[in-house]
Amino acid sequence: MPAVSAEEGHTAGTGTGRRRAGRPSAAVLDKAGITTAALDLVSRKGYDGLTMAALAKQLEVAPSALYNHVASKRDVLLLVEDHLTSLVDVSAFGSKSWEDAVRTWAWSYRDVFAEHTPLIPVIAVLPVTDAPQTLAMYETVSKGFLDAGFPEERIVSAIVALESFIFGSAYDVTAPGDIFEPGSMADANPHFTAAVRSSAGPGRPADTAFGLGLEALISGLGALRGQAG
Template identity: 30%
Template sequence: MDQERPLPPVIERMWGREPAPRRGPRPRLDLAMITAAAIELADADGIGGVSMAGVASRVGVAATALYRYVGSKEDLLTAMADAVAPLPPDPAGLPWRDYLATWTRAQRDIILEHPWVLTISPFVPPMGPRRLLWLDRVLTALDGTGLDDGERINVASTLTGYALTDAAVVYGAGDPAYEKAGISGADEFGAALAEVLDPATYPALSAAVRGGVFSGAEGWVNDDDFLFGLSLLLDGVEQLIARRGGVS
């Protein structure tokens, strides 16, 4: 018989499965307090501002005391990526398409509020209670559509990837490196591309840029762009549901 594979200690703690101590005073720290302090540091100074020593100072203990709860900074980042997610929107009463649109936008907004999340292995499958709750709600919203479990999980993964990508582009548009180069908007970006693109090598892109595709618009930070991409994805889901004979 196969033996059960033990979960990493930090995952066990994220699920509240750490055994309570039998003797001695009750510990005044827990993983939730530590991750909350780390998130505050990351929000203020970016992920580079998060260190075990800095978190320990914030919660008023020695750095060595943290290792009882998180074995490494990587464990701490894993816990932070889950804890930063609020409760997902409630799918009750919403058509699946409306819910998935709300769910995807909410994911993007979380990342824009906490952009350091982009640096924490965002494409690793979720293992924490908060992120898995978000996945559960998509599966619930897609009940009755005719999609099987694997297809519904793939829909969630695709929409999560879109939220991450869009948030990264929006966040990147405000990168100081672009501002230093004089690129602070779509017009400047288009002008910079027009300078470097060789029409012989990039004929289609050069024609689009010189035709003003970026002119007079917010480009990558325009919410219309987000909705356009989201509609493309949801149209595809709708077509898949129709092929499966489910409720659209």
């Protein structure tokens, strides 16, 4: 009978020897991985393609394993919302003028969501309860408005007005370049046709429109500063 080393005997006799190197038997799940997979699903299949079953398949785990981390699709959406909101730049609040801070925040906000337009209809109406990064963004922006002299009771309405414009403008980034081309109806609509053709310039039309609208909002909302509600 061949000799058996002490280590080999321990392994054979108890089954508690050193674990063999290799891939784990199941994927390791965490919230960051779930968020990444959800964003990938939405980018490929749209919001309707984001289901718990599809997400589990994307992550190569059983649905029961997924439910150990998120209780529902709403929980997944909160993770996605929080991730996207964490990418929005709010650093100018407290370090620059209110106008420049709003510009930095709004342009960043638009650019983040222009990359994820299928999620806008959902996230725009998703309650922010239990979304720490989203609440942190609103906290920073609210303080910036308050410090700039906005009446406290008008801050949320001002933010919503800006967000409505930002979300709509995010869609505009992905619109076709000829969206306003009247085609064969050009002669029947001469004023609009002339306006469309005279608006052509070196920059992206979506950026030009966003800049124009944002400056109008900043100017209009700025008039509220120092006013009582």
